[in-house]
Amino acid sequence: LGDAGPQLYEHALEVLLADPNVDGIIVLVSPQAMTDVPAIAKSLIKIIKTSDKPILCNLAGGTRIAAGEELLNKHSIPNYPSSERAVASLKALCDYSSIKVKEHTAPVTIPVNREAAQKIIDDAIASGRRTLGLESMGLLKAYGIPVVRSRMAGNLPEAIAVCEEIGYPVVMKIISPDISHKTDVGGIKLNLRNAEDVERAYLTMMSDVKHYMPNAHITGVQVQQMVTGGKEVIIGMDRDPQFGPLLMFGLGGVYVEFLKDVSFAVAPINDKEAQHMIASIKTYPLIAGVRGETPSDIKAMIDTLLKVSQLVMDFPFLTEFEINPLMVMPEGKGCLAMDVRMTLRKE
Incomplete structure (x- = not known):
């Protein structure tokens, strides 16, 4: 209450610190007319120095708590200007205590085809490429990551032939080292169910990409099986x-x-x-x-x-x-x- 003095704060803290259910305390002091902030700060310093549980101070009140805050500072005890910051700091202490006791087991080494992956990277470096797109699916395969059935095609006849080989329905995607977000430039066409769909989608895609990114270098298209349900x-x-x-x-x-x-x-x-x-x-x-x-x-x-x-x-x-x-x-x-x-x- 407004008349709470240093003795009452001390008594409350002693009771709470003795309770095994209490692991940390935030002391909020909001000065009233009769509040002796410096005296309360001295009591807090005495208890904090001997406590094995964290006690965080939140003396709020601007100039009215300045003398108490100065006393805390002299004893290297921080005063949090808001209760939100005090709570965030107590949570950080809580998180840290969990991190300290966490077991860190070593990652398991997975059998992979590292040589095949190295060749893909070496070939890219040799050709001067620094950005690899769908053509690097082989890298995932080398590390045992399942990839969708797909083939590249350099032109429309090749694209139709690949679609027939993979089987409809299919997805068609633009291949360009200059395009990261294919959807934004019309570079993905879904659910193509026959050769007519493929031809129409191919011509539309090339037109859209040229419109949005006229300087993009296009190397072809990627045809993939259409996968749903995931x-x-x-x-x-x-x-x-x-x-x-x-x-x-x-x-x-x-x-x-x-x-x-x-x-x-x-x-x-x-x-x-x-x-x-x-x-x-x-x-x-x-x-x-x-x-x-x-x-x-x-x-x-x-x-x-x-x-x-x-x-x-x-x-x-x-x-x-x-x-x-x-x-x-x-x-x-x-x-x-x-x-x-x-x-x-x-x-």
């Missing part, structure tokens, strides 16, 4: 100068930049860390299954994250990496990488 997620990596490869996971497709619902971890990661990345996003219930929906294949996502983690550790030359989307099928039915993009270091 959830789209994104797995990416950006190599930070200090921390190294920073892995990203989130809901994928065209909405990833709009939702910004992603989680991060520094590679290499183990299976528990991969599982935590997946469960950390806000839209996780959509993956886990809501309202009677069958859960997505979380085990397949964990497996893919672990393989990507090993891939980016094996090749420091990779500076950016993105599978978007990774189509995750219902539980037990695996996943398929639908699109991939990676950037190699220039040096």
Whole structure:
């Protein structure tokens, strides 16, 4: 109350500190007419110096608490100007205590075809390419990541022939080292069911891309089997100068930049860390299954994250990496990488 003096604060703190259910305390002092802030600060200093539990001070009141704050400062005790900041700091202490006791198991080494992956990267470097798109699907295959059935075509007749070989329905995507977001320039055509659909989509796509990006170098199109019935997620990596490869996971497709619902971890990661990345996003219930929906294949996502983690550790030359989307099928039915993009270091 307004007449609470230093003795009452001391008594309250002693009772709370003796309670085994109390692990940390925030002391909020909002001065009233009779509040002796410096005397209360002296009592707080005495108890804080001897307490083995964290006690955070929130003396609020501007100039009216200045003398008390000065006393705290002299004893290296911070005063938080708002209760929100005090709570955030106590949460940080709580999180840190959990981190200290967390077990860190080493990541498992997965058998891969590293030589095949090295050749793909070497060929790209030799040809002067630094950005690899759909043509780098072989890199994923080398690391055991399932990829959608696909073929490249350099012109319309080749595209029709490839579609007939793969079988309808198909998806057609533009291939260009200059185009990262194909949807934005009309560079993806879905659900093509016959040769007439393919011809119409091909001509429209080339026209749209030329309109939006007239200087883009187009090397052809990628034809893929049409896959439905799954959830789209994104797995990416950006190599930070200090921390190294920073892995990203989130809901994928065209909405990833709009939702910004992603989680991060520094590679290499183990299976528990991969599982935590997946469960950390806000839209996780959509993956886990809501309202009677069958859960997505979380085990397949964990497996893919672990393989990507090993891939980016094996090749420091990779500076950016993105599978978007990774189509995750219902539980037990695996996943398929639908699109991939990676950037190699220039040096």
